[in-house]
Amino acid sequence: MKNTNVRRITGVAILLAVLIVLQTIGNYLAPLGISVNLALIPIAVGALVYGPVAGAFLGLCNGAIVLAAPSTISTFYNYAPIGTVFTCLLKCTIAGFVAGLIFRLMRDKHLKSGAIISSVLIPVINTGLYVTFCLTIMRKAVEQWSTGGNIISGIFSIPLLINFVIEITIMIVLTPAIIKIYKIMTRTDKHAL
Numbered sequence: 792m793k794n795t796n797v798r799r800i801t802g803v804a805i806l807l808a809v810l811i812v813l814q815t816i817g818n819y820l821a822p823l824g825i826s827v828n829l830a831l832i833p834i835a836v837g838a839l840v841y842g843p844v845a846g847a848f849l850g851l852c853n854g855a856i857v858l859a860a861p862s863t864i865s866t867f868y869n870y871a872p873i874g875t876v877f878t879c880l881l882k883c884t885i886a887g888f889v890a891g892l893i894f895r896l897m898r899d900k901h902l903k904s905g906a907i908i909s910s911v912l913i914p915v916i917n918t919g920l921y922v923t924f925c926l927t928i929m930r931k932a933v934e935q936w937s938t939g940g941n942i943i944s945g946i947f948s949i950p951l952l953i954n955f956v957i958e959i960t961i962m963i964v965l966t967p968a969i970i971k972i973y974k975i976m977t978r979t980d981k982h983a984l
Contacts, residue, residue: 802976803845806833807852814853818860826862826950827957828853831917834883835910835962836969838891839898840976846887854880870932878924886916906970907963914958918951 814830830853838846857863858879867875890909897905925933 799841799845803837803841803848806837806845806849809833810849810853811856814856818856818862827954827961828857828883828914828917829961830856831883831886831913831958831962832965832969834887835890835913835965836972838887838913839894839906839909839969839973841891842895843888843891846891847884848887850883850885850887851880853883857883867929867932870935871929874924874929874932878921878929882917882920882924883913885920886913889916902973903966903970906973907966910962910966910969911959914955914962918955918958 810830810833813832814828817826817829820826834846834849834853837849858868858876863875863879867878890913893912894905894909897908
């Protein structure tokens with residue numbers, strides 16, 4: 792039991808380190824105004840290998856890093872500080888938890904489709920909650936910085952749509968590697984989940 796906990800903590804810590812590097816790079820690298828959240832990859836791996844709680848923890852850590860990003864501070868925090876904190880911390884936390892839960896329910900009978908669905912759900916939930924929060928708790932902030940106060944054009948911009956398509960494509964393309972990691976981890980550590 793003790794050895795299993797050490798392996799689990801170590802595995803999640805390694806994924807957290809990868810997440811920190813990927814999200815920090817993503818915070819400062821946004822060609823053409825398109826910021827792709829590569830940190831969704833370790834969230835997916837953590838959710839599939841270690842379960843919904845690990846996925847939620849990694850999502851929460853990702854949200855904390857996004858919250859500290861200069862673009863988040865300049866775009867949202869000045870207009871709606873509480874809404875920004877709430878949005879950043881919850882969207883990936885929920886995405887990681889749900890992905891881990893869905894995979895846990897599907898893995899025994901449908902490993903590959905469960906992994907694909909769970910991996911794709913992360914950017915879907917992340918972006919869906921972002922849009923939901925922008926339409927609700929951060930509405931006034933979005934109206935203030937949107938072109939002509941048009942909230943729809945402020946939320947559903949071309950960069951957001953491109954970001955969404957890229958994130959889903961990355962998750963689909965990397966799902967076979969995520970499945971391989973899952974199989975290796977669960978073979979060497981029967982108590983990974």
